[in-house]
Amino acid sequence: MLNSVRDFLKLYQVPKGLSERVMDYIVSTWSMSRGIDTEKVLQICPKDMRADICVHLNRKVFKEHPAFRLASDGCLRALAMEFQTVHCAPGDLIYHAGESVDSLCFVVSGSLEVIQDDEVVAILGKGDVFGDVFWKEATLAQSCANVRALTYCDLxxxxxxxxxxxxxxxxxxxxxxxxxxxxxxxxRKRVSCQFRFLLYQEQSLCT
Known part of the structure; x- marks a missing residue:
């Protein structure tokens, strides 16, 4: 697989910096999955078994967040079947400012930064949730900030x-x-200048 990726990057003359990021991502993802294609395994299993596996794979999210406590078994199984695990490498952008916010993201491990107008306005880590409250909104939101991985992350x-x-x-x-x-x-929401000033003051006091 690694040879195929290298050949692809060479064939399409992908810039060196991006090539290094791609290789780093492939290697780190493989080291975590041991080369096992989770989707292929799930496709082989019958629906009932697949749902059980998905609930197990998402158990940290379901146990950690109070929002899921009153979910019935059937509801949890339906939710679990819709979740995807995303592995991010340092520097990866999960959201670009201006993109549609079409997902709800739960941070299981790692840390990320939220950048608005070239300023870091938040640091996200394990247990945090970002995205949009689209179950309360009639329209699809545009992201007001970039979200970038600082470390290897599982979302x-x-x-x-x-x-x-x-x-x-x-x-x-x-x-x-x-x-x-x-x-x-x-x-969906921009951070106000006043909040950013208070955040800057807080960071200054901590250093």
Whole structure:
């Protein structure tokens, strides 16, 4: 596989800096997965077994966040089937300013920075959630900031349409989820200059 990636990068004359990032990502991802293609394994399994595996793979998110506590087994299974695990390398941009915010992201490990107008306005880590409260909004949001990985990160991500489909079906859970989901950083909203000044003062006191 590594040889194929190297040949691809060479064939298309991918710039050196980007090539190094690609190789670093491939190697780090392989070291974590041991070369196992999770999607292929899940596709082989029957639906019931696949749902059980997905619940297990997302157990940290479900146990850590109060928003999932009142979810029935059926609801958790439906949610788990829609989650994807995203592995990010240092420097990877998860969101660019101006992009549509179409996913809810749960940080399972690693740290990320949120950058607005070339200033770091937040640092996100394990247990944090970022994206948009799109179950409360009628329109698709544009991200007001960049989100960039500072370290190797694992994110558990669910798409807007997939989450809304589950919430529409499990209405009782929908109300509980809406009340209890704590969004650490809402990419729909800009951070005010006053808040950024207070953040700067706080950082200055800490150094």
């Amino acid at each position: 558990h991500v669910i798409k807007r349409d997939a989450l809304q489909k589950v919430l529409e079906f499990y209405t009782a859970f929908s109300h509980s989820f809406s009340r209890n989901l704590i969004l650490t950083y809402n990419l």
